[in-house]
Amino acid sequence: xxxxTLLTLCFIAMSLWGxxxxxxxxxxxxxxxxxxxLLLALRTPGDPTDPLGPPWVEEVGxxxxxxxxxxxxxxxTVATALFFLLSGRYRSALYMLVVIxxxxxVSNTAKGIFSRPRPDLVPHGSIVHTASFPSGHxxxxxxxxxxxxxxxxxxxxxxxxxxxxxxxxxFVTVMVGVSRVYLGVHWPTDVLAGWLAGASWAVMCLLGARxxxxxxxxxxxxxxxxx
Numbered sequence: 001x002x003x004x005t006l007l008t009l010c011f012i013a014m015s016l017w018g019x020x021x022x023x024x025x026x027x028x029x030x031x032x033x034x035x036x037x038l039l040l041a042l043r044t045p046g047d048p049t050d051p052l053g054p055p056w057v058e059e060v061g062x063x064x065x066x067x068x069x070x071x072x073x074x075x076x077t078v079a080t081a082l083f084f085l086l087s088g089r090y091r092s093a094l095y096m097l098v099v100i101x102x103x104x105x106v107s108n109t110a111k112g113i114f115s116r117p118r119p120d121l122v123p124h125g126s127i128v129h130t131a132s133f134p135s136g137h138x139x140x141x142x143x144x145x146x147x148x149x150x151x152x153x154x155x156x157x158x159x160x161x162x163x164x165x166x167x168x169x170x171f172v173t174v175m176v177g178v179s180r181v182y183l184g185v186h187w188p189t190d191v192l193a194g195w196l197a198g199a200s201w202a203v204m205c206l207l208g209a210r211x212x213x214x215x216x217x218x219x220x221x222x223x224x225x226x227x
Contacts, residue, residue, distance in 0.1 A: 008207050015200035019134075022193050026116065026133060035187040039119055042182050051182060061179040068137030068176035073104075073144040080148045089155065089219045095212065096151050099205045103143035103198065107136055110197070119187055134193035135186045138177040142198020145169040150206040154221045173198070 025031050044050040051058050066072055077100050084093035116133035149169030153162040177191040212218040 005207070005210070008203055012200050012203050012207070015196045015203070019193055019196040019200070022189060022196065023114065023133070026187075026189050026193075027114070031187070031189045035119075035189055038188040039181060039184065043184075051184070058183075061182045064175045064179040065137060065183060065185075067172055068141040068180075070140070073140050076148060077144055080152065084151075087155075091212075091217060092151060092154075092209070092219050095209060095218050096147065096205075099201075099208065100144055100147055103147065103201045103205075104140060106201065107134070107139040107143065107194075107197070110134055110139075111136055116187075116190070119184055132186055133190045134197055135177065135180050135190040136194070137180055138173070138186070138191045138194030139198040140194075141173045141176040142195050143201050145172050146199060146202035147205045150202055151209065154206075154209065155219075 022031075040048060042052055044052060051061070077097065081093045081097055084090070084096065111132075111134070114133040118132045146166075146169050149166045153165050156162050156165065173195065177195055180186040180191055181188050209218050210221075213220045
């Protein structure tokens with residue numbers, strides 16, 4: 001087994017283990033204190049109704065959280081899929097759409113299974129209708145942006161370009177999650193769970209693409225095409 005494949009499998013296993021351990025701790029009530037402390041740390045001392053920072057910071061938080069919304073992630077997915085289609089990578093486009101659709105379905109299903117109540121310590125800075133665990137915005141951001149990034153990175157010839165694309169995806173994913181806590185609509189552990197599940201899904205997508213490429217079901221990576 002190649003070292004890269006072994007490391008990929010280890011990352012997936014550790015992420016899924018972390019998610020399940022975290023879920024257990026959450027529903028045993030073990031994370032309540034740390035969740036409360038972190039949530040209130042982002043609020044003005046003595047006034048939990050007021051997020052830290054000037055009003056424009058809260059507006060930035062709403063803008064960042066919108067990047068994890070269904071409309072935005074759908075537009076990002078469609079735009080990237082069209083890029084693959086226009087570049088002649090039809091199988092990669094189809095594969096990407098299938099795995100992202102699967103990831104979003106898993107995210108929605110998980111929220112229904114766990115049914116954790118939303119935070120009630122502070123006013124919500126965004127409209128919410130679903131359960132709290134895991135954070136849907138955080139998980140969808142991780143599933144979509146990280147998956148898009150690993151698929152795009154596969155076709156880039158230079159390592160610095162790959163690192164740039166992956167770094168942007170990680171940054172956006174992190175900011176979406178932080179914004180959910182800042183706006184008071186999620187406990188920090190909801191966000192962490194969403195990151196763990198979403199990141200493991202994206203890495204599984206990368207591993208799946210590598211396997212399928214060996215059988216000609218997905219276009220090869222850039223360095224394999226040049227070989």
